[in-house]
Amino acid sequence: MPNQEKRTRQTEKEELNTKDTAEEIETKDSENDAEEKDSGTIVKEGNEEEDTGKDSSDGPDTPSEDAVTSIPEEVELPDSPDVCAKRKKGSRDFTKGTIFGFLAASCIFMAFILFRYGTIGNRNAQGADVLTSQRLENKLRQVRSIIEDTFYYDTDGEELETYLFKGVAAGLEDRYSNYFSVKEAEALNEQNSGQYHGIGITLSREDDSRPAVIKEVTEGGPAQKAGVKAGDILLKINGADVAKSTLNDIADLIRGEEDQVNITISRNGREMEFTIGVEEIETAPVTFRMLDDTVGYILIPEFDTVTVQQFEDALKELEKKGMKKLILDLRDNPGGLLDVVSAMLDKLLPEGKIVTTRTKNGEDKVYYSDEDQMYSGPLAILVNGNSASGAELFAGAVQDYGLGPVIGEQTYGKGVVQTTYSLSDGSAFKLTTEKYFTAGGQDIDGKGITPDIKTASEDALEKAEEVLEKGGNYGTAG
Helix, strand or coil, X not given: CHHHHHHHHHHHHHHHHHHHHHHHHHHHHHHHHHHHHHHCEEEECCCEEEECCCCHHHCCCCCCCHHHHCCCCCCCHHHCHHHHHHXXXXXXXXXXXXXXHHHHHHXXXXXXXXXXXXXXXXXXXXXXXXXXCHHHHHHHHHHHHHHHHHCCCCCCHHHHHHHHHHHHHHHCCCCCCEEECHHHHHHHHHHHHCEEEECCEEEECCCCCCCCEEEEECCCCHHHHHCCCCCCEEEEECCEECCCCCHHHHHHHHHCCCCEEEEEEEECCEEEEEEEECEEEECCCCEEEECCCCEEEEECCCECCCHHHHHHHHHHHHHHCCCCEEEEECCCCCCECHHHHHHHXXXXXXXXXXXXXXXXXXXXXXXXXXXXXXXXXXXXEEECCCCCCHHHHHHHHHHHECCCCEEECCCCCCXXXXXXXXXXXXXXXXXXXXXXXXCCCCCCCCCXXXXXXXXXXXXXXXXXXXXXHHCCCCCCEC
């Protein structure tokens, strides 16, 4: 019997060791599954998680309490080397669990910050936030790799950058917003200033396969004085063929000369050369004349920085010639600078409101005229379907104050203001920032100014002369 009892105790000890060993193996397997699960978690776009490991409910079952309570009382667990090893391992597991818990908490906190400030997981980023999202940056890197690895032709980095930002402007779905490269921004600033370095010609081209054509020649400019005419076909500049050059490249060639430039043109199949001085040219100058002994006429092509002074000079000269009545021609005037329009209206309007602009936040800015007027006699304004923006503001103010009739066609209907922002590299971004309302509160955006007297554009001047001759005032008080 003692031998049998000894064998029984030995058997029970082996069973205990076997259970302890199985429990330890199962614990390690569970830990491995947990590690595999953690390493298999993928953070996807849109704050989605895809778990590639097993769910914790699918892991091996932990040892039941019965496995411990079934151990015979006479077995001394503390003396079991396997149990001691298990306890030491449990202590290590506790330490590892604490560290893992701290790291997990830190990761969750960092993820919250990243999601909160839009750097990851922002597939649904709202509005302009998408432009600085990590997702977009990754997408651009992918496109860059595709281009570098597979695109057959050479690429122009400057062009890619330009059209990337032009795409942003197009994405605003606002036909008045635009991005300007450094060269384009310089040309825009030059245009707004009302002056440029050149010979006084405007070029156009039907398509890239044909040479540029001189569309307009500035009156009194160097090109006109040299004999250049509208309709001439431009072939060469300083002996270099420019038949296939872009209009911007041609302009750069001309403006790059300090003193003079030699151009070759074709007129009625005959080639002609001109040597022309390069000067500071005023763009779209205000022109004026007396139509008869008492009626003065001023053509305002657009509202640039120089237009205010040109307008004042024209008024003074016409008054010297006996002007008693005035016709202002805003037909085909696309608008221009708001400050310029306001300054010119200040010369005509009585003291009061000129225009109100309003931001998207509902903040209003009101422009006022003072009591001083350069001209206060009978007045008529000519407009057509191409009269836009500042031209409409001008006509609307005259109409609202009842200073004289607006004659011609329904105007374009642009009642919004754009602001151009210079960027760090010299390029620029223009976008719509305000809506404006005329002196009398007219909202003309998408509607235009309705003339007091409707007539075809080509008949508007004659109609204005007729109205002023009769002394009629068709303005609407506002």
